[in-house]
Amino acid sequence: GQSLEQPSEVTAVEGAIVQINCTYQTSGFYGLSWYQQHDGGAPTFLSYNGLDGLEETGRFSSFLSRSDSYGYLLLQELQMKDSASYFCAVRADRGSTLGRLYFGRGTQLTVWP
Protein backbone atom coordinates (compact mmCIF):
# COMPACT_ATOMS: atom_id res chain seq x y z
CA GLY A 1 0.00 0.00 0.00
CA GLN A 2 0.86 3.65 -0.02
CA SER A 3 0.91 6.27 2.72
CA LEU A 4 1.91 9.91 2.50
CA GLU A 5 2.48 12.35 5.33
CA GLN A 6 2.43 16.12 5.02
CA PRO A 7 1.80 18.90 7.53
CA SER A 8 -1.83 19.89 7.86
CA GLU A 9 -1.17 23.64 7.92
CA VAL A 10 1.54 26.10 6.95
CA THR A 11 1.43 29.89 7.21
CA ALA A 12 3.69 32.49 5.62
CA VAL A 13 3.71 36.14 4.61
CA GLU A 14 3.48 37.63 1.18
CA GLY A 15 6.79 37.68 -0.67
CA ALA A 16 8.32 34.94 1.44
CA ILE A 17 9.48 31.47 0.45
CA VAL A 18 7.70 28.46 1.91
CA GLN A 19 8.49 24.76 1.85
CA ILE A 20 5.87 22.03 2.15
CA ASN A 21 7.23 18.62 3.06
CA CYS A 22 6.02 15.17 2.15
CA THR A 23 7.23 11.77 3.27
CA TYR A 24 5.94 8.65 1.62
CA GLN A 25 5.87 4.90 1.96
CA THR A 26 4.98 2.94 -1.14
CA SER A 27 5.27 -0.58 -2.42
CA GLY A 28 6.74 0.83 -5.63
CA PHE A 29 7.83 4.30 -6.66
CA TYR A 30 7.87 6.12 -9.94
CA GLY A 31 7.59 9.78 -9.00
CA LEU A 32 6.27 12.44 -6.67
CA SER A 33 3.81 15.04 -7.89
CA TRP A 34 2.30 18.15 -6.37
CA TYR A 35 -1.15 19.62 -6.90
CA GLN A 36 -2.84 22.82 -5.78
CA GLN A 37 -6.50 23.05 -4.87
CA HIS A 38 -8.42 26.18 -3.99
CA ASP A 39 -11.55 25.80 -1.86
CA GLY A 40 -14.26 23.99 -3.80
CA GLY A 41 -12.15 23.83 -6.92
CA ALA A 42 -10.40 21.23 -8.99
CA PRO A 43 -6.81 20.24 -8.20
CA THR A 44 -4.28 21.57 -10.68
CA PHE A 45 -0.87 20.14 -11.48
CA LEU A 46 2.19 22.01 -10.17
CA SER A 47 5.19 19.74 -10.32
CA TYR A 48 6.48 16.26 -10.98
CA ASN A 49 9.81 14.83 -9.83
CA GLY A 50 10.59 11.23 -10.60
CA LEU A 51 12.56 8.54 -12.30
CA ASP A 52 12.04 9.95 -15.78
CA GLY A 53 12.58 13.61 -15.13
CA LEU A 54 11.35 16.82 -13.65
CA GLU A 55 8.55 19.19 -14.54
CA GLU A 56 7.81 22.40 -12.68
CA THR A 57 5.40 25.28 -13.10
CA GLY A 58 6.13 28.96 -12.65
CA ARG A 59 7.18 29.89 -9.09
CA PHE A 60 6.79 26.30 -7.90
CA SER A 61 9.76 23.95 -7.69
CA SER A 62 10.25 20.58 -6.07
CA PHE A 63 12.91 18.45 -4.47
CA LEU A 64 13.03 14.68 -4.14
CA SER A 65 15.20 12.32 -2.12
CA ARG A 66 14.36 8.75 -3.11
CA SER A 67 16.77 7.34 -0.54
CA ASP A 68 14.89 9.15 2.24
CA SER A 69 11.41 8.74 0.70
CA TYR A 70 11.01 12.46 1.10
CA GLY A 71 10.24 15.43 -1.04
CA TYR A 72 9.12 19.01 -0.77
CA LEU A 73 7.45 21.73 -2.76
CA LEU A 74 9.04 25.15 -2.73
CA LEU A 75 6.93 28.21 -3.35
CA GLN A 76 8.78 31.44 -3.99
CA GLU A 77 7.61 35.05 -3.95
CA LEU A 78 4.42 34.11 -2.18
CA GLN A 79 1.24 35.86 -3.23
CA MET A 80 -2.14 36.01 -1.54
CA LYS A 81 -3.60 33.89 -4.32
CA ASP A 82 -1.27 31.05 -3.28
CA SER A 83 -3.47 30.44 -0.24
CA ALA A 84 -4.83 26.99 -1.01
CA SER A 85 -4.40 23.32 -0.20
CA TYR A 86 -1.35 21.55 -1.57
CA PHE A 87 -1.25 17.81 -2.08
CA CYS A 88 1.65 15.52 -2.70
CA ALA A 89 0.95 12.36 -4.65
CA VAL A 90 2.97 9.30 -5.56
CA ARG A 91 2.81 7.26 -8.71
CA ALA A 92 3.54 3.65 -7.96
CA ASP A 93 3.09 2.17 -11.44
CA ARG A 94 6.60 1.79 -12.72
CA GLY A 95 6.76 0.65 -16.31
CA SER A 96 3.08 1.30 -16.86
CA THR A 97 1.31 3.81 -19.06
CA LEU A 98 -1.22 4.30 -16.30
CA GLY A 99 -0.82 7.21 -13.91
CA ARG A 100 -2.48 5.97 -10.77
CA LEU A 101 -1.77 8.58 -8.13
CA TYR A 102 -2.14 8.20 -4.39
CA PHE A 103 -2.58 11.48 -2.58
CA GLY A 104 -1.64 12.80 0.84
CA ARG A 105 -4.21 14.56 3.00
CA GLY A 106 -3.07 17.98 1.93
CA THR A 107 -1.42 21.02 3.50
CA GLN A 108 -3.48 24.18 3.93
CA LEU A 109 -1.26 27.15 3.11
CA THR A 110 -2.35 30.54 4.39
CA VAL A 111 -0.54 33.58 3.06
CA TRP A 112 -0.76 36.74 5.16
CA PRO A 113 -0.26 40.27 3.83
Place this chain on the structure above:
Amino acid sequence: SQTIHQWPATLVQPVGSPLSLECTVEGTSNPNLYWYRQAAGRGLQLLFYSVGIGQISSEVPQNLSASRPQDRQFILSSKKLLLSDSGFYLCAWSVPGRRAEKLFFGSGTQLSVL
Protein backbone atom coordinates in the same frame (compact mmCIF):
# COMPACT_ATOMS: atom_id res chain seq x y z
CA SER B 1 -6.95 22.16 -26.59
CA GLN B 2 -8.23 19.53 -24.21
CA THR B 3 -11.15 20.09 -21.89
CA ILE B 4 -12.96 17.95 -19.35
CA HIS B 5 -16.60 18.36 -18.47
CA GLN B 6 -18.17 16.96 -15.33
CA TRP B 7 -21.76 17.29 -14.19
CA PRO B 8 -23.73 18.02 -12.18
CA ALA B 9 -21.81 20.42 -9.97
CA THR B 10 -23.99 19.78 -6.94
CA LEU B 11 -26.28 16.92 -6.10
CA VAL B 12 -28.44 16.14 -3.08
CA GLN B 13 -29.82 12.61 -3.01
CA PRO B 14 -31.75 10.56 -0.44
CA VAL B 15 -30.29 7.36 0.97
CA GLY B 16 -31.19 4.41 -1.22
CA SER B 17 -31.57 6.40 -4.41
CA PRO B 18 -29.51 5.71 -7.56
CA LEU B 19 -26.60 7.83 -8.75
CA SER B 20 -25.15 8.69 -12.12
CA LEU B 21 -22.29 11.15 -12.56
CA GLU B 22 -20.93 11.79 -16.02
CA CYS B 23 -17.61 13.00 -17.28
CA THR B 24 -16.50 13.68 -20.84
CA VAL B 25 -13.15 14.69 -22.25
CA GLU B 26 -12.64 16.64 -25.46
CA GLY B 27 -9.61 17.24 -27.60
CA THR B 28 -7.71 14.02 -26.95
CA SER B 29 -7.95 10.35 -27.84
CA ASN B 30 -7.64 7.23 -25.72
CA PRO B 31 -7.04 9.05 -22.45
CA ASN B 32 -6.57 7.33 -19.12
CA LEU B 33 -9.64 8.18 -17.04
CA TYR B 34 -10.04 8.27 -13.28
CA TRP B 35 -12.66 8.82 -10.61
CA TYR B 36 -11.50 10.22 -7.28
CA ARG B 37 -13.46 11.03 -4.13
CA GLN B 38 -12.50 13.66 -1.60
CA ALA B 39 -14.00 13.71 1.88
CA ALA B 40 -14.15 17.08 3.62
CA GLY B 41 -10.66 18.19 4.63
CA ARG B 42 -9.08 15.02 3.31
CA GLY B 43 -6.97 13.89 0.41
CA LEU B 44 -8.16 12.36 -2.81
CA GLN B 45 -9.02 8.68 -2.83
CA LEU B 46 -8.73 6.84 -6.13
CA LEU B 47 -11.96 4.94 -6.83
CA PHE B 48 -11.74 3.72 -10.43
CA TYR B 49 -9.46 4.00 -13.41
CA SER B 50 -9.75 3.04 -17.04
CA VAL B 51 -7.27 2.63 -19.88
CA GLY B 52 -9.83 2.04 -22.60
CA ILE B 53 -13.46 1.46 -23.55
CA GLY B 54 -15.06 -1.11 -21.28
CA GLN B 55 -11.86 -1.52 -19.22
CA ILE B 56 -12.52 -0.57 -15.63
CA SER B 57 -10.43 -1.26 -12.57
CA SER B 58 -11.55 -0.64 -9.02
CA GLU B 59 -9.23 0.48 -6.27
CA VAL B 60 -11.45 -0.14 -3.27
CA PRO B 61 -14.53 -2.29 -2.76
CA GLN B 62 -17.54 -0.08 -2.32
CA ASN B 63 -21.07 0.75 -3.21
CA LEU B 64 -20.11 2.38 -6.49
CA SER B 65 -19.39 1.23 -10.02
CA ALA B 66 -17.94 2.86 -13.12
CA SER B 67 -18.36 2.41 -16.83
CA ARG B 68 -16.68 3.70 -19.96
CA PRO B 69 -19.12 3.29 -22.82
CA GLN B 70 -17.16 5.55 -25.17
CA ASP B 71 -13.51 6.49 -25.47
CA ARG B 72 -13.92 9.87 -23.79
CA GLN B 73 -16.87 9.22 -21.52
CA PHE B 74 -16.62 7.99 -17.95
CA ILE B 75 -19.63 7.35 -15.73
CA LEU B 76 -19.83 6.77 -11.99
CA SER B 77 -22.93 4.99 -10.74
CA SER B 78 -24.62 3.51 -7.74
CA LYS B 79 -27.82 1.53 -7.46
CA LYS B 80 -28.48 2.56 -3.86
CA LEU B 81 -26.65 5.42 -2.21
CA LEU B 82 -25.39 5.24 1.36
CA LEU B 83 -24.73 8.12 3.73
CA SER B 84 -21.03 7.32 3.49
CA ASP B 85 -21.10 8.03 -0.26
CA SER B 86 -21.27 11.75 0.43
CA GLY B 87 -18.23 13.65 -0.79
CA PHE B 88 -16.63 15.62 -3.57
CA TYR B 89 -16.25 13.48 -6.69
CA LEU B 90 -13.63 14.36 -9.23
CA CYS B 91 -13.12 12.97 -12.68
CA ALA B 92 -9.68 13.25 -14.22
CA TRP B 93 -7.79 12.27 -17.34
CA SER B 94 -4.16 11.86 -18.30
CA VAL B 95 -2.17 11.06 -21.40
CA PRO B 96 -1.00 7.44 -21.34
CA GLY B 97 2.75 7.07 -21.02
CA ARG B 98 5.59 9.09 -19.59
CA ARG B 99 3.55 11.92 -18.17
CA ALA B 100 0.58 9.84 -17.14
CA GLU B 101 0.86 11.23 -13.60
CA LYS B 102 -0.07 14.68 -14.86
CA LEU B 103 -3.78 14.59 -14.18
CA PHE B 104 -6.29 17.08 -15.48
CA PHE B 105 -9.31 17.29 -13.22
CA GLY B 106 -12.89 18.22 -13.87
CA SER B 107 -14.61 20.81 -11.70
CA GLY B 108 -16.10 18.13 -9.45
CA THR B 109 -19.50 17.12 -8.12
CA GLN B 110 -20.41 17.81 -4.51
CA LEU B 111 -22.68 14.93 -3.52
CA SER B 112 -24.70 15.04 -0.32
CA VAL B 113 -26.58 11.92 0.65
CA LEU B 114 -29.29 12.61 3.23
